[in-house]
Amino acid sequence: MKTNFSIILAALLLAVVAQAKLNIVATTPDLGAIAKEIGGDAITLTTLAKPTEDPHFVDAKPSFIVKLNRADVVIEGGAELEIGWLPALLDQSRNEKLAAGAPGHVNCAKGVPLMDVPATLDRSRGDIHAAGNPHYIIAPSNAKIVAQNIAAALAEVDAKNAETYRANLQKFTATLDAKITEWQQTLAPFKGASVVAYHDSWPYFARDFGLKIELYLEPKPGVPPTPSHLAEVIMKMKKEKAQVIIVDPYLNRRTAETVARDTGAVVLDVTQFPGGLKGTEGGYIQLEDYLVNALAKAFAGEK
């Protein structure tokens, strides 16, 4: 009888331990990848947006409500990145742990110096972001802040694994620091090079690596390219000797190809999300490796 009891107790404990893994929901795959680095085996991770998807236009699917309902922590990019879908999901999730301001609601933009904060809120300038450009995670310096925010939140919510999260943060930060040096060396010869983007989602990356990504195929954020605007871009590209056009998976590659034909530039597929392109599935560092190497190759004129 006594043995039976201890077996049951052990089984229960095991069940509790299995359950004890922190259930994390990340809105986008880049946040998910960093959360995985910090959480390691102590967490189970669900990512809502697909890596090939435009993070502003994710559907607020009811299946996401169930995922959020069961989550201990939700990790969002904030700065209005998910404003079109996450609030509706959280409203319906009935999960107090994820309430705004609760330790289980991690806004990774906290402490990130956001760029392009508009001085006036004027939508005639296109689809502007009131809080500043929300595509900040792709810059490694910001990834460090994101990792800190995540580690701090996980340590608070799951105090017994706090040491693990801190150690993982240190490990990730150290790897990232070493890599940042390497990446900066790789791109050093191309400092100041002009790169054309479809949408203004690369200013942080440009800043971190000393690139100039200031020409966009879109005339205004969210407004599709027009022939007159493209003609202007082509002229500027020739003037600035811009040789690379970067395009995210969810953007129109054909427009970029047209411009490339007229300028002799290279169209480079890029993504801000691990898994957005083949060879980026391995996580944040692999993604950044991919981007840096692909850009270096493109600058060097290899196709």
Added chain:
Amino acid sequence: MSGTAQAKETNEVEQLKQQLRQMQEGFEKVQREQSAQINALTQKLEAFTRVQSAAGENQKLAAQLEAEMASSLSNAPAIPEKKPWSPADTLTVARAGSAYMNMSFDAMMVAGGSTMSDPSAQLQLGDHDPIKNGFSLRNAEIALDGAVDPYFKGFANIVLKLDKNNQTDIELEEAYAQSTSLPANLQVKAGQFFAAFGRSNAQHPHQWAFVDAPIIMTRAFGPDGLRNIGAQGSWLLPLPLFTELTLGVFDGQGSTMFGFRNPGDPDALGVDRFHGRQTLNIGLRGPQDLVWTPRIASSFDLTEQQTVVLGASAAFGPNDTGADTRTQIYGVDLYWKWKAADAHEGFPYVSWQTEALYEILEAGADPTASTPLPAETLRDWGCYSQVLWGFKPRWVAGLRGEYADGNTGTFDANDVFRGERERVSPVLTFYPSEFSKIRLQYNYDHGALFGNAHSIWLQLEFLLGAHGAHKF
């Protein structure tokens, strides 16, 4: 001589001794006073240094934390200093994320016409449908939403619209609070709001894919949709599949409770009638006179790109055509959506939405009507089915087919809300941005009462401000 001298000496000694005693006493007194003072000072000093060392430790800790924080952020660029405000700067009244609520103003205008001289008489029965040939503005809404406190969210929709004389009507379409922190997956809302019945009933016009409301919705729920003051509880079942049970209870009085305690519309003599019957205004006699609306909805992802939502709803309550006449409405709804894995701004996508409703209305007898009406049960049914194809960013083409009919009633010849009716509506919508749209819709209409009709409507919508995110 020696005696006196001795006595003198003794005296002097005594005097000296006394002086010494006095001095000693004085000294001791001073010493006592001084030591007391010293003690007091020491105590004060001790207390003071205790405070000081604590403050010192605090300062040290703060400095250490600052250093740690600085080192942890060392690779992050410094935040640019804030520019001092100048009178020339634009004032920001409300800013998403930093305001207490979302505040938006959304207006929808329609221009167009139909082959019928008064489209609102029989064709366009919805309250937000175009009301006349030429120009109509039937929905300009002020929408407010935000967190009330840690326990409630608040929502309000105030709708302004122009009547046939272009005079402004105003209505408090919705105003309700919704709980945010109930346990056990429960959520409660209370106030004036749209009942959770099917898909389109609770949607505001600017979420609609067409210019007008589906025929069967206007028949079962009237021009305004099923909306009233009441309360609603919903429960998210603890299942891996999204399943939500909802139960609403409403006061049930008024024209927004169309099939229930609705006084109806006045006839030529000013008598309120509904389906031809003079209404009784029975009032709320007890809980049995409230309107109850249960619903179950479930959703799952067929693939990464495809999502399905299925629902079944009902509404039960008394109606005002008799002392003991009741109404039952049943509905099923289906929504399916496919969106490309690499969708740009949410395009391309294809969605399919279908709702079917069945209504059983016990109509009371009205022998005083111009054509005497017997007690009879009116059964109505109908459905709509619509497909939308977002074929490229900002462009959506759609097609809606509708059918509605019912059993034969005594008053049918004059009842615009009954009888066979079909409508086919192709639509093309262009979204210059997320905040505006231009929509062109054609309606081919057929009704037992009016024969064939054709309409064409061009709609313009604009939205100002910050609008809360929508449900799927």
